Amino acid sequence: xxxxxxxxxxxxxxxxxxxxxxxxxxxxxxxxxxxxxxxxxxxxxxxxxxxxxxxxxxxxxxxxxxxxxxxxxxxxxxxxxxxxxxxxxxxxxxxxxxxxxxxxxxxxxxxxxxxxxxxxxxxxxxxxxxxxxxxxxxxxxxxxxxxxxxxxxxxxxxxxxxxxxxxxxxxxxxxxxxxxxxxxxxxxxxxxxxxxxxxxxxxxxxxxxxxxxxxxxxxxxxxxxxxxxxxxxxxxxxxxxxxxxxxxxxxxxxxxxxxxxxxxxxxxxxxxxxxxxxxxxxxxxxxxxxxxxxxxxxxxxxxxxxxxxxxxxxxxxxxxxxxxxxxxxxxxxxxxxxxxxxxxxxxxxxxxxxxxxxxxxxxxxxxxxxxxxxxxxxxxxxxxxxxxxxxxxxxxxxxxxxxxxxxxxxxxxxxxxxxxxxxxxxxxxxxxxxxxxxxxxxxxxxxxxxxxxxxxxxxxxxxxxxxxxxxxxxxxxxxxxxxxxxxxxxxxxxxxxxxxxxxxxxxxxxx
Ligand SMILES: NC(=O)C1=CN([C@@H]2O[C@H](COP(=O)(O)OP(=O)(O)OC[C@H]3O[C@@H](n4cnc5c(N)ncnc54)[C@H](O)[C@@H]3O)[C@@H](O)[C@H]2O)[C@@H](O)CC1
Ligand SMILES: Nc1ncnc2c1ncn2[C@@H]1O[C@H](COP(=O)(O)OP(=O)(O)O)[C@@H](O)[C@H]1O
Ligand SMILES: [K+]
Numbered sequence: 001x002x003x004x005x006x007x008x009x010x011x012x013x014x015x016x017x018x019x020x021x022x023x024x025x026x027x028x029x030x031x032x033x034x035x036x037x038x039x040x041x042x043x044x045x046x047x048x049x050x051x052x053x054x055x056x057x058x059x060x061x062x063x064x065x066x067x068x069x070x071x072x073x074x075x076x077x078x079x080x081x082x083x084x085x086x087x088x089x090x091x092x093x094x095x096x097x098x099x100x101x102x103x104x105x106x107x108x109x110x111x112x113x114x115x116x117x118x119x120x121x122x123x124x125x126x127x128x129x130x131x132x133x134x135x136x137x138x139x140x141x142x143x144x145x146x147x148x149x150x151x152x153x154x155x156x157x158x159x160x161x162x163x164x165x166x167x168x169x170x171x172x173x174x175x176x177x178x179x180x181x182x183x184x185x186x187x188x189x190x191x192x193x194x195x196x197x198x199x200x201x202x203x204x205x206x207x208x209x210x211x212x213x214x215x216x217x218x219x220x221x222x223x224x225x226x227x228x229x230x231x232x233x234x235x236x237x238x239x240x241x242x243x244x245x246x247x248x249x250x251x252x253x254x255x256x257x258x259x260x261x262x263x264x265x266x267x268x269x270x271x272x273x274x275x276x277x278x279x280x281x282x283x284x285x286x287x288x289x290x291x292x293x294x295x296x297x298x299x300x301x302x303x304x305x306x307x308x309x310x311x312x313x314x315x316x317x318x319x320x321x322x323x324x325x326x327x328x329x330x331x332x333x334x335x336x337x338x339x340x341x342x343x344x345x346x347x348x349x350x351x352x353x354x355x356x357x358x359x360x361x362x363x364x365x366x367x368x369x370x371x372x373x374x375x376x377x378x379x380x381x382x383x384x385x386x387x388x389x390x391x392x393x394x395x396x397x398x399x400x401x402x403x404x405x406x407x408x409x410x411x412x413x414x415x416x417x418x419x420x421x422x423x424x425x426x427x428x429x430x431x432x433x434x435x436x437x438x439x440x441x442x443x444x445x446x447x448x449x450x451x452x453x454x455x456x457x458x459x460x461x462x463x464x465x466x467x468x469x470x471x472x473x474x475x476x477x478x479x480x481x482x483x484x485x486x487x488x489x490x491x492x493x494x495x496x497x498x499x500x501x502x503x504x505x506x507x508x509x510x511x
Contacts, residue, residue: 001207001231002217003224003426004188006132006167012187012212012220019213025091028058031210032065035159035184038206039066039126040073048124050077051117053149054107055129055163056088062159063128064095064107071103079107080117082129084142113141119152127156127178129163132190138164143176150179158183162201165192170390177201187212189226194415194426195391224424227466233500235463237455239275248277249452252318253298253445254340255325255353257333258307261287263326263352263441265294270445270490271322272297274467276452280318284308308333312340320346322448324354325441334361341367347457351375351444359383370406371457375444377412384409395424408461412440416469418461425462429469433476438486443468446493470496 004012017024050070054063060081067079079099088096100106110116119125127149130138138146146164149156156178161167164177167190171177181203183193187210192198225231239248251271256264261283268281272295280299281291285306292300301316303309310332321344327333337357340348347369350358355376358364360383368374376384381394385401388394394411398419402409411417414432418425447464451457471492475484 001226008220012216015216016213025094028091032062034208036066036069050124052079052126055082057133059128059131061092061095064099068099081107081109083109083111121153123154125154125156127158131160132167137175146176155181160186170392186210197391223422226426228428232466235459245277250278250318251276251452252280252321254282254323255327256283256287257328260326261290266438266441266486267445268298270442271449273493274446274449276449309336314343320451322349324351327353329356347371349373349448355380373408373461375410416465420458427465431476433481433484434472442486442490467496
């Protein structure tokens, strides 16, 4: 799904009104009725106190429409107008009149702190104060109201966006923002819903298709994509009946050091479980027995050194090499890395200590083959691009880096971002159970495997991140967040691929 900016959404609004020959009030009615339907489906007529806070723009207008429908369906509703200015939007005013026509219980105007109502923990709060029109942080008594709503701990549902968040820029520190339990957003999710600094304000997210003009949305260039099941399906390449192991890639996983041999086992297991035809592991000598016993399906090349890698096996020509997990950053391993980058010229995947070595030896960056994939976690990323001021600055720095070195860079996190030049792919699978040692090693194995199976690097990264999250979701649904081990994620990649289609394996092969 494309993620559009606030500006593009407002434009889509105008185009829709024009092409569908409807008024903006009718579009508001359509959008807000969808919000009402969702609330009604959930509450099923429950007699709980509903408190709706409406701003005076179109987000407030949505709130008034929702209020009207709820009242007409017999709910216990109190409407508050957060009257921070008297410049009300036309559609707000039209709906204000409509609301007054159906109830004697008119909206209560809040003009200062004196007008704040009591909010109890059992209330259902609807936040329709600001949406995509917010253009500066919320201040003064409106900020106090937002804080009061948050402190009440009442269940809070935000319409379009939690009030106080900007769709496309950072909110700044210590600003007032609604901490929603649930957000019902119109047409396109907003970028800030997925950034570490702002994602917690959103709660559970649902996007409502309000029927904005498909042609406009199809053509709008945003360069930001949310990756979900549909996108993953479109990238997946089914196996063919008439094939052999040579068709599915020969991968080399190089890494590990004394005390960290398990990392390469996780990576190699994930690569084979994702479908690699052949997998060879390159480790220091001390890991030989462990690896051969732990994963008999993999072949092993041992280094001359016992405890760390020291020289790249140049006589071996795999389709793709993955380097870095558990490798350490000793001077010997640095020699290996140097050797490797000077020898191997196809796209590679560099993770963990490989990234740490790059950060310490920036001159090596120029040697990375084009279309390689770098998979840093936030700590490793800092070494590559330096400190960032906020999430938007981080994205800019990563885009610049990706363009400069012609590589694909991951920003790993709860929503991992894959960055290729100006394009951002935001992953929407995964769960907190995956915050466990070695889950990054598994991700590297999955992506490397796909690269070896002839996926374009960017698709291997985007699909790999999605499958990794989905495997983690399957593991967590079976054993609970706390119990998920990285190995469980690796084991479930096959189930993850199958779940994309919800079909039997045999049918998949005939696709
Ligand atoms: N484009 C769409 O997809 C649709 C949008 N609709 C609603 O319209 C909303 C956008 O409405 P508006 O553009 O009227 O904007 P908002 O309702 O978000 O904001 C109202 C006005 O407040 C002012 N303002 C901004 N920041 C302020 C601050 N910190 N303190 C005080 N005043 C401030 C601005 O002048 C802004 O126009 C969307 O979020 C959505 O809820 C729906 O009604 C229909 C379809
Ligand atoms: N809360 C979370 N939700 C979804 N995915 C997560 C979460 N926490 C971690 N992950 C994923 O787990 C992986 C952790 O990688 P990394 O930090 O490199 O781990 P390690 O170094 O232990 O292998 C990343 O792919 C990240 O996106
Ligand atoms: K809102």
